[in-house]
Amino acid sequence: MKKSISRTRFISWLLLALIVIVAVVLLERQTKQQDGREGPYAVVRVVDGDTIIIERKGKRERVRFLRVNTPESVHPDKKRNTPMGNVASNFAKKHLSGKSVTLEFEGERRDRYDRLLAYIFVGEENFGLTLVEEGMSPYYTSYGLSKNYDAEFRRAEQEARDAKLGIWSTPESTQKYMRLKSKWGRKRRG
Secondary structure: OHHHHHHHHHHHHHHHHHHHHHHHHHHHHHHEOOOOEEEEEEEEEEEEOOEEEEEEOOEEEEEEEOOEOOOOOOOOOHHHOOHHHHHHHHHHHHHHOOOEEEEEOOOOOEOOOOOEEEEEEEOOEEHHHHHHHOOOOOEOOOOOOOOOOHHHHHHHHHHHHHOOOHHHOOHHHHHHHHHHHHHHHHHHHO
């Protein structure tokens, strides 16, 4: 009788271990998609126009969007926060709060602040590209050009500038961002 009980327990534990292994494999397969994207992950909080917090692998991770740099809205130095930063932040909140996103990495996966660096996708929409299309951000090239979406970012920025959207809406703002873009180019070459 005792042998039968311990054999039953052994088989039960073996089945449980097998179920756990299968679940882990399926979860890993779900988060690493065929197209090189990872996710989906729930957006826990939108920090500002170009940073979110997601739930990833059991912990909260800060994600900085690749190739965009929206104006400041939550900078500790309040003088650096701008009305356009609030517009970009509210735009991101409207489009990302409560959503699931997938991440696509390119180059370094983390910055000096230990944030993940990734393109953010809502469905098939590259949200960073949407920010540029809407004039919420320039195509941010300080750390290099996009390997995967350079042509799309260039087109989106030019169209936003031509339509005078967001950061491109006034001559002063346009001049400011063109000066910054010039510095970013020198930084890459230098």
